[in-house]
Amino acid sequence: MSLYAIFNQCNFRICEVVGSNVDEVSRAIGYDSRVGSKFLKASVGFGGFCFQRYILNLVYIARSYNLTVVADYWEQVILLNDHQKERFAQHIIKTMYNTVNGKKIVFLGWAFKKDTDDTRESAAIYVVDHEEASNRCSNQCNHSIKAPFISFFCL
Structure with a gap:
């Protein structure tokens, strides 16, 4: 509240x-x-380009009117959302005995919103990018599956 x-x-x-x-x-x-x-x-964090764009517009408007505290509040929403995606990516590694090397991971629900194929700014993309950057993973997308997903194999 x-x-x-x-x-x-x-x-x-x-x-x-x-x-x-x-x-x-x-x-x-x-x-x-x-x-x-x-x-x-609760989830990985919000995805999609709309929320972030709207929030950043609020930050811009607040800063334009010298409402520093208000701008900082809205900026923190973005930072907390990024933090939640980072936490989720770290959780994946932790639950796989602190490494995803040599393991296959499949992400179901690649789109940021249920029942769509819209992947713009999807939280899942951030999570996979994090896994690739920290664990030398290679993307492999199986296009024969109808549901939106991506898998990747870590070397």
Whole structure:
């Protein structure tokens, strides 16, 4: 609840300086059916290009109006999301006895959103990139499988 309150306060400050009605903005956010328990589930982190782009726009607007604390808040959202992806990638290595060398890993759900093939800024891409960089892995994509996935083999 406290994070939700801070989220609203940051929105209020931006609305205040740009002349928007914070009640209208809050109401619009409330109309989004994804806001609520079915959307707020722990995961690798958010993916897709929209969230990050929107958040970075908020950072830009806040900085433009000299709202440093608000800009820092939104920047932290991006940093925490990146941290969550890093944690997940490290968790994979840890659960495989601290190495993925010589092991095959398959990622199901390569797209960032369920029932789509949209992979722009997918969290899975970050995780595979991390595994490749730290463990000399080579990508092998099997295109004969219909579901979006990727596998990679670590040398």
